[in-house]
Amino acid sequence: MTATNTEADHISMRSGYWLATIGTKNVIDGATPLVLDAIDAMDLNASGAFCFADLGCADGGSSMALVRKSIEAVRAGNKSRQFQVIYTDQPGNDYNALFAIIHGLEKGPEPTFLDAHEGVFVSACGSSFYRQLLPDNSLDLGFSSTAMHWLSAKPCDISGHVQAVGASGCELAAFQRQARSDWETLLHHRAKELKPGGRLVLVNFCRDQQGRYLGHTEGADMFDTFNAVWQAMLAAGQITEDEYQRMTLPQYYNDVAEFSVPLMDGSSPVYRAGLRLESITTKVVECPYKLDFRQHGDAARFAENYIPTLRSWTQSTFMGGLNPQRDAGERATLIDRYYAAYAQRVLEEPEQHGMDYVHAYMVIRKE
Numbered sequence: 001m002t003a004t005n006t007e008a009d010h011i012s013m014r015s016g017y018w019l020a021t022i023g024t025k026n027v028i029d030g031a032t033p034l035v036l037d038a039i040d041a042m043d044l045n046a047s048g049a050f051c052f053a054d055l056g057c058a059d060g061g062s063s064m065a066l067v068r069k070s071i072e073a074v075r076a077g078n079k080s081r082q083f084q085v086i087y088t089d090q091p092g093n094d095y096n097a098l099f100a101i102i103h104g105l106e107k108g109p110e111p112t113f114l115d116a117h118e119g120v121f122v123s124a125c126g127s128s129f130y131r132q133l134l135p136d137n138s139l140d141l142g143f144s145s146t147a148m149h150w151l152s153a154k155p156c157d158i159s160g161h162v163q164a165v166g167a168s169g170c171e172l173a174a175f176q177r178q179a180r181s182d183w184e185t186l187l188h189h190r191a192k193e194l195k196p197g198g199r200l201v202l203v204n205f206c207r208d209q210q211g212r213y214l215g216h217t218e219g220a221d222m223f224d225t226f227n228a229v230w231q232a233m234l235a236a237g238q239i240t241e242d243e244y245q246r247m248t249l250p251q252y253y254n255d256v257a258e259f260s261v262p263l264m265d266g267s268s269p270v271y272r273a274g275l276r277l278e279s280i281t282t283k284v285v286e287c288p289y290k291l292d293f294r295q296h297g298d299a300a301r302f303a304e305n306y307i308p309t310l311r312s313w314t315q316s317t318f319m320g321g322l323n324p325q326r327d328a329g330e331r332a333t334l335i336d337r338y339y340a341a342y343a344q345r346v347l348e349e350p351e352q353h354g355m356d357y358v359h360a361y362m363v364i365r366k367e
């Protein structure tokens with residue numbers, strides 16, 4: 001078990017994010033009723049602006065409709081209430097892309113809410129959600145989707161796999177410890193930020209009751225495929241054993257019990273800080289590229305559309321795993337070869353591939 005830290009620059013999304021990952025917008029659209037119900041349950045006549053934060057927002061494209069509907073829901077309860085949107089992500093996020101989309105300078109999935117509503121104030125916070133991001137008692141609604149599976153650090157490399165779903169023994173235990181501590185830290189900060197009566201709606205990747213997780217619902221397991229492609233490049237002498245070991249993604253998928261414990265155990269600091277779990281459910285949202293393929297049947301088109309979505313969230317970790325002594329051009333070539341080899345597997349057996357999303361949908365209230 002090699003102990004290494006993998007920090008934020010290895011887990012940043014590539015720009016052009018929302019276009020490459022249209023499925024996450026489908027997930028957010030599916031979670032929108034939970035957000036609107038949460039807003040409905042609040043006292044909208046409280047003084048001051050309604051403060052909404054999107055935690056792990058990437059370029060803001062996939063949550064554009066959610067923010068617009070949230071503004072409309074607040075205004076339905078109080079038509080003059082000012083609305084503050086705070087987009088948060090890691091320091092290295094592409095905030096230029098975010099503001100270009102929010103200001104309608106770059107194409108997003110729909111027109112910006114800024115043109116449709118007065119009294120809406122947008123700002124960004126480039127700090128990790130493992131820190132306190134906002135002043136005490138200032139947040140009405142914190143939303144996050146498909147972001148909190150990224151750990152604050154990689155506790156170790158995983159022998160013979162790239163993700164904690166393929167870990168066992170002390171390596172799995174190290175990931176579980178890291179995930180438990182990160183989840184509690186993250187919730188504790190949110191407990192401080194939330195106003196009493198405020199809500200969190202968190203839509204996080206999970207392992208569901210049937211053992212399903214991202215890319216592991218039917219057909220080939222996506223993480224086994226990521227791993228197998230690196231193993232093939234190792235066997236062909238294209239990467240070294242050390243490089244292969246460093247390909248571990250700093251992620252963990254909690255199950256429902258792991259998510260719930262700090263919110264239900266009266267002795268946990270999170271519970272004592274006032275956070276209560278109102279609801280938690282899990283849902284599978286099918287891979288849009290897989291569904292398209294079932295309509296058009298063109299394997300090349302499927303691979304061409306599908307691989308960029310895999311690449312958008314794995315490339316920075318994998319690039320970070322390659323020996324920095326290699327020059328940048330050589331590393332870029334290896335990375336291109338890697339995704340080309342993955343694409344080849346999709347071409348050979350297209351019906352085996354797809355990245356269905358498996359999420360836990362949580363509503364959390366601050367007493």
Ligand SMILES: C[S@@+](CC[C@H](N)C(=O)[O-])C[C@H]1O[C@@H](n2cnc3c(N)ncnc32)[C@H](O)[C@@H]1O
Binds near residue numbers: 011013090148313
């Ligand atoms: C898969 S994207 C999801 C983006 C968007 N929420 C969506 O659903 O389309 C994950 C985002 O989480 C961000 N992220 C990862 N770790 C984070 C951290 N510690 N703090 C804040 N954001 C983080 C990444 O930078 C990335 O923008």
